[in-house]
Amino acid sequence: MTVESTATRKPRRSSKRVGAKKTRAGQPELVQLLTPEGERVEHPDYAIDLTPEELRGLYRDMLLTRRFDAEATSLQRQGELGLWASLLGQEAAQIGSARALRDDDYVFPTYREHGVAWCRGVDPSNLLGMFRGVNNGGWDPKSNNFHLYTIVIGSQTLHATGYAMGVAKDGADAAVIAYFGDGASSQGDVAEAFTFSAVYNAPVVFFCQNNQWAISEPTERQTRVPLYQRAQGYGFPGVRVDGNDVLACLAVTRSALERARSGEGPTLVEAFTYRMGAHTTSDDPTRYRQDEERVAWEAKDPIARLRAYLEREGFADEAFFAEVDEESEALGKRVRDAVRAMPDPDPMAMFEHTYADGHALVDEERAQFAAYQASFAEEEN
Amino acid sequence: MTVESTATRKPRRSSKRVGAKKTRAGQPELVQLLTPEGERVEHPDYAIDLTPEELRGLYRDMLLTRRFDAEATSLQRQGELGLWASLLGQEAAQIGSARALRDDDYVFPTYREHGVAWCRGVDPSNLLGMFRGVNNGGWDPKSNNFHLYTIVIGSQTLHATGYAMGVAKDGADAAVIAYFGDGASSQGDVAEAFTFSAVYNAPVVFFCQNNQWAISEPTERQTRVPLYQRAQGYGFPGVRVDGNDVLACLAVTRSALERARSGEGPTLVEAFTYRMGAHTTSDDPTRYRQDEERVAWEAKDPIARLRAYLEREGFADEAFFAEVDEESEALGKRVRDAVRAMPDPDPMAMFEHTYADGHALVDEERAQFAAYQASFAEEEN
């Protein structure tokens, strides 16, 4: 499937009408505010009006995220990380949606939301702990309202729903966003999250990055109709947005969050994008997909698109781009240094945190392990 | 919600267009061929033309099923059964759908499909074994293409899907039907069954008896939109049928089975009906629902409705009704006698059938148990 300009299309009238209205080209409708060529187009349901500074901010977010991501990939190649799951190509989906969030909103990511983490203010090097193998989640979810990465596909959508139920019980007007992938849409947990959120009218946005691959499986192995349509049968709206268009992602997510805040319940956003790289550094996509597909998507690059727009409109000059490039190099270096300096955990750490209130068996095993360790020290003496 | 005559409504054009088109009364459209008053109405998508003999057959099926069900309830009260899950009120949904099946079709029931079992030719007393506590499933699924009752809510929908995938692989033109309830619609397994069946285009019909209660929970605890709409988001049609109208249930199921056979994949049928009795004999519905609701549904009784039609059209005479009544009494007696004569299982049966190919631990435990049993015999000597 390709993403085309919707400039000439008749717009959808309301975010609640999410039927599979087809365009001339047979494509289900896609919300787009910035064409691949960087032209600004209007959409009657999703207006957005950003200052040049805000636009530059989005560019910077995307560029730094991409730089960070590339650094992590190369750190993996250098053996500093055991694995890396690159977000290459998904910067707009992540930055656009995350920049729609307020501080008091809460985020439940998968394992690929490095751009969202960035927007939440999580120190990028903290993201690398689990990929380096020094921890299973290296940040305090509460300090940035950004939950830990979740590896078991789909589970976090239920946590998000429960959290949103709690927000509603508190009478707060915050919203919650759950990220997941096209593959995850098949998991029973995601369907249950749809059911619970609809029944309790929970203030949650389900943000599906359909990057068209679940490791080696194309989206057709998960569904025979566009994923955004899934929502309707659960009684809430679904909308498909150009996932490589940061403005559209921002506008659509903002509107979904507003619905949540104003008591209208959940929304499913399907960001139609593409996984430009391998699934993870362990994966070899040449085994299952044609490189032409990836090449075709290069023309829709989210960053190039915004840059073209910024340049065309004169919203940013060379100095700005140079500055961001410089900043990105500094970020790369900072992350590299931080990772290399990351100490291996103390073996005794295995016995910490399994329980909050302690557990006799853990105490026993900790003591045995300590004695066992000490026996080597003795031998060495 | 009430079920009303659709005689004056504009019909749906195709079973594929299952959007929530509303009637004047605000009700989603419901396929009906026989009004609660027993008047025959036409539906352009679902024609049906039965001989008087066939119509009498449906009446007989429903009446005998109800009689059997009542007998089982009273056997439970007499202590002959540990539990009974009555189908009272759901006779049309079950008989109508089951009479649409061919012998080579395959059925996956829940624990309440006594009417379906009847149509498949399963001896009614065999259904009682599990409720009496002498076995966990008292018939050979393969002899009637009727799988065992499944208690874990929703699981059988996946078995049905897998079975249907197998049917397709075999190149057979049989179809599969999976029964489940409104409550079950919330289970992740049911959603996964929708996904798998859609992706593999499996010849399966999902037949949801929405009897409006899952024990004490009304359907609003499971969904905020009509359940038949769930299907669309998975890429196959959903249709709501008057579940107390045996003709409509037959016609709609037949058409869904035809779709399956002809390679068009799954269909969701929601039979809108009412659980007239308690959830099971252990349940006390006065704790959670108003009797008025049940009383209102009495006016829509599936059997009275068909009888009115048969009488009005002169398709059946008093002799026929008397004969069926007599037959039903005989059935009651036969079941009663069969249950009372059902022997308790031999304790050694515990050790049978856990495995097909044997298992050393089972052998060991069987031998120990036999020795233990024998020790009492010795003591007694």
Place this chain on the structure above:
Amino acid sequence: MAVEKLPIAKAINEALRSAMETDSKVLVMGEDVGKLGGVFRVTDGLQKDFGEDRVIDSPLAESGIIGTAIGLALRGYRPIAEIQFDGFVFPAYDQIVTQLAKMHARALGKVKLPVVIRIPYGGGIGAVEHHSESPEALFAHVAGLKCVSPSNASDAYWMMRQAIDSDDPVIFFEPKRRYWDKGEVDTAAIPGGLHEARVVQEGSQLTLAAYGPMVKVCVEAAAAAAEEGKSIEVLDLRSMSPIDFDTIQGSVEKTRRLVVVHEAPVFLGTGAEIAARITERCFYHLEAPVLRVGGYHAPYPPARLEEEYLPGLDRVLDAVDRALAY
């Protein structure tokens, strides 16, 4: 109320009620827990008094119940989730094992998961399939969970209060066939620790260790054995994770013989761990191998066979005799 005679089901109900009164963050959720008050009436009256917002009838989806309970806990609530019957906990197993159990460790202690999962468990009530199982070993094996089971009304009340107070996930196994057994509950007494075993009855020749529904059987077995002049000590373990091995060890060092009784299948049941560990701790004290009485390696049988499947007086006494014969 201070001291009152209550059935176990009602004692749990009182514990829930009093926790809900004390802490507005405590929620009850599950299938049919609202108007119906649960199929065993354990949550009877709570929705009426605390509202639908705190006593939540959930959609019929166990993974959803536990998954949303986790989310609620992350938001600062203390959810008590009911699983309607033992055999229906498995759709939630993934959320329990991969999320609930591991999230505190994953977050290096930065989030707490004070979730209680109530599971009416065990057999003896003549029910159909999936309504009589004892899956505790499948949870006790998993680090990050705590598993307990009361055997009497007082423990039912207090252990539930303590489970709700715990910042760790607790799987609370309720001995459903004992729901109607009455016992004194003193809501003012200071309870022992949630994970401490209790010596129910002292004895010198053999220790019977059990928890939940089997404690009563063991007490009866001890009484029957006493008539034959055998002195049996009975332990109520109360907690299956952690297991209070110190108390068992203390008892076994005295009696030198141990029989563990549970309804769950013997193979890889909690008795296996107790036998292994106590043998290690008391190798030179044991006069006989630790014997185990429990269910067989077979699906829980149809109701009319459950008396044969479940450990009863005779099977426990048989094991006692075998152990004493060493």
Place this chain on the structure above:
Amino acid sequence: MAVEKLPIAKAINEALRSAMETDSKVLVMGEDVGKLGGVFRVTDGLQKDFGEDRVIDSPLAESGIIGTAIGLALRGYRPIAEIQFDGFVFPAYDQIVTQLAKMHARALGKVKLPVVIRIPYGGGIGAVEHHSESPEALFAHVAGLKCVSPSNASDAYWMMRQAIDSDDPVIFFEPKRRYWDKGEVDTAAIPGGLHEARVVQEGSQLTLAAYGPMVKVCVEAAAAAAEEGKSIEVLDLRSMSPIDFDTIQGSVEKTRRLVVVHEAPVFLGTGAEIAARITERCFYHLEAPVLRVGGYHAPYPPARLEEEYLPGLDRVLDAVDRALAY
């Protein structure tokens, strides 16, 4: 091919291939098993040769994979379902435990469930969370399932062939860190029984029992101990359900000491059952309690700690020394 040197992953691949050639009812299904050939390439080339109809890329839903495998088995197929990693089997746990395991008994033997579930399991590959676990006890406790794990290429081939031939559900635990270990596979040799333990190495002073990835560690430990003049017998248990207690008993009656080693947490791990049962069978033979070496009661740790968490040579030798010191 008759005798060939193959890595374990390839040996399994050959077993699948040859079963698929022999019986057109054999299917392979799971996430990424098709074009990709699985993340470990165990199903490499099968879709190319047998088509999408027999090598099925499934939607990303484990319950769906096992649930549809059950349905396919009821239709007469013999599905081999892959779970991508140990930690992802839990969404399917309900289907495995309540349906797959119990359906043959529920039907009083009238239907058969010849489903093989392949699970690459265990640690040692430096992976992220959920990719290194050893959940076998959670399956072995459940009646109706059989659980096996090969330790070498020949067993990988033959045990897979036998698992596919079995009319019972078999959980096939593949020691993922040994996937690349090569060994001779004789596809013409008549194999031993699927559930028989094997004496890998004879010895007289102590028995080391293990399965899957830990067999190699035990063999190395025995070699190291031999250098210190200790004679260790090593058993490859091969099957965790059933466990071949007769072979263990035979060995222990000779050596009088037993140490069980597995990666899974010790608490309620298979070692607990082995310790309990062997102590019962060999009470008067044992000179020392059965000792266990395994994982700790903690979530599997981050990769940089796994060497500490997993039983390695030193920890096994430590246990050997402790057992010999009795």
